[in-house]
Amino acid sequence: MKSGGNKDKPNNPLQGDVILEPFDTLIRKFKSGEYIVSVYGLGHVGAPIASAWLRSGVTVIGVDKSAKVLENARKGLTHIPEPMVNETFTNGLNNNKFLVYDDPIQASRTSKLKMICVPVLIRKNKADLDAVKEVTLAIGTGLKRNDIVSVHPSIPPGTTEKFLIPILEKSSGMRAASDFFVIYNPERIYEGRAIFDIEEGHPGIVSSNDNYSLDLAEKLFGLIYKKGLVKILGIKTAEAEKLFEGVYRDVNIALANELARLSDRLNIDFWQAKKAANSQNFCHIHDPGIGVGGACIPIYPQFILDVAIKNKINCRITKTARTINNDMPSYSLTNALKMLPRKVMRKSKVTILGLAFRGGVSDTRLSPTYDILKELTRLKIKDVIVHDPLVKQDNLILKYKNVELVNNLDYAVTNRDLIVLATNHQEYLKLNASIIGQTPIYDGRGLLNPDEFEKKLYRGIGRPIQP
Ligand SMILES: NC(=O)c1ccc[n+]([C@@H]2O[C@H](COP(=O)([O-])OP(=O)(O)OC[C@H]3O[C@@H](n4cnc5c(N)ncnc54)[C@H](O)[C@@H]3O)[C@@H](O)[C@H]2O)c1
Ligand SMILES: CC(=O)N[C@@H]1[C@@H](OP(=O)(O)OP(=O)(O)OC[C@H]2O[C@@H](n3ccc(=O)[nH]c3=O)[C@H](O)[C@@H]2O)O[C@H](CO)[C@@H](O)[C@@H]1O
Secondary structure, eight states: OOSSSOTTSOSOOOOTTOOOOOHHHHHHHHHHTSSEEEEEOOSTTHHHHHHHHHHTTOEEEEEOSOHHHHHHHHTTOOSSOOTTHHHHHHHHHHTTOEEEESOHHHHHHHOSEEEEOOOOEEETTEEEOHHHHHHHHHHHHHOOTTOEEEEOSOOOTTHIIIIIHHHHHHHHTOOBTTTBEEEEOOOOOOTTSHHHIIIIISOEEEEESSHHHHHHHHHHHTTTOTTOEEEEEOHHHHHHHHHHHHHHHHHHHHHHHHHHHHHHHHTOOHHHHHHHHTTSTTOOOOOOOSOOOSSSTTTHHHHHHHHHHHTTOOOHHHHHHHHHHHHHHHHHHHHHHTTSOSSOGGGOEEEEEOOSSSTTOOOOTTOHHHHHHHHHHHTTOOEEEEEOSSOOOOHHHHTOTTEEEESOHHHHHSSOSEEEEOSOOGGGGGOOHHHHTTOOEEETTSOSOGGGSOGGGEEETTOOOOO
16 A cells, blocks of 8 residues: 555555554444553653553653652652643543553553653763663563664654664564654743643654655644644754754744843843844843743754764764853853952851742753852852752752751742842742842842842842942
């Protein structure tokens, strides 16, 4: 059969003697619970994905390596503060639609569609594929004929084809696009509204290397993406697409940081200039800030740079943007420390507002606040408070003997020598002169209204110094 035929019928079985099920039968079997989806990794991405499938009526197996995550999941809970995830897990357990496995091979044997949602972080400027390798091997070991494997983390272009498919083929003894099917579906969720983003926020991206798997992906993922799907034939292109989104953001933030630093030097109000500039339809200047954190934006450009170096391409803008953004914690702290009252720096009491990498989330991965803490510790400042309304405890902070993590904002801003706002949590909008008294504040996110503070006690990135 040729590709591109009736969407309800498999148009490219590739398998000679084996007849594939019509897509409608396949979907019916997922909906009836005969076919099961397994989600490997119940973190920021996996937990909302599992929830989206559960919400579509499908039976889901959650798999994770962490005993704590599994224990929580069995109670219908997650450590991910995403709206609707806990409720969906709890309903799923009550309806016997949500199953939790600690055996990844058994989960693969039991499920038809296996979704890889474990993290790909960075080690020595290269993608760290250890977790992906581990689950891929387990999935391959339990793989059955006509099963479907779908890959979700953001990864360097070529990873699925060159790294994951060979593991699946070797461990299963079967061939991709013939005996089993591989889909790449990058996640585009914004933490804090993940289920909404999957279901209604953006079109989903589905890709595969053959037409049959791509049509299959469209049919399957149509169950959860209500805003439509963008189909890409060629997984490598889809892997690149996701990284391009991240590079675009990183470069635009770097541009904002560069212009804000110029504005600081010229004593120009960057924020007013930005607002006016963005009133023109083609202009989308981003926000400057104390740093670019999170498990995505600082990492994806590195994947691009690594692959560029291997292919002897000099991605100068991507590289420069990283350098500019990496320098922002140091630049901001230098300006903030200029506000310290004259006294021995080591004896100063400094408060950092925000540990999360951005406002509205409790995720602290690669937060610029860690860079600030490292520098304050190097300067031997002994009394440092970090406040965050959403982060209740943090293992990295425990390593700093000079740093206390607190959730009480009044305590954090009382009787201090300097306050540095590092995260744009909405909770900080209430700060003003009567709350912080005579303590100088450096606004590393341009969040606060300078008019709410005494002129000499407020400085901020891109904010002019008032005479
Ligand atoms: N966080 C986001 O907003 C976001 C958005 C889009 C894409 N992504 C991509 O998704 C990937 C996953 O990110 P995340 O934020 O969900 O990570 P996470 O750390 O929040 O969750 C990962 C989960 O996988 C589990 N895990 C790790 N190794 C495992 C293994 N070998 N077997 C089984 N379980 C294992 C962990 O215990 C954890 O529960 C990222 O690397 C990124 O490429 C993330
Ligand atoms: C391409 C894109 O948009 N991707 C989003 C991004 O989401 P994110 O959760 O990482 O959040 P961001 O808002 O990008 O922030 C990252 C860091 O940059 C700082 N920042 C931000 C905007 C700005 O103008 N100036 C800044 O300084 C901010 O404080 C924070 O530290 O990656 C997810 C995973 O791939 C995507 O799913 C999601 O779509």
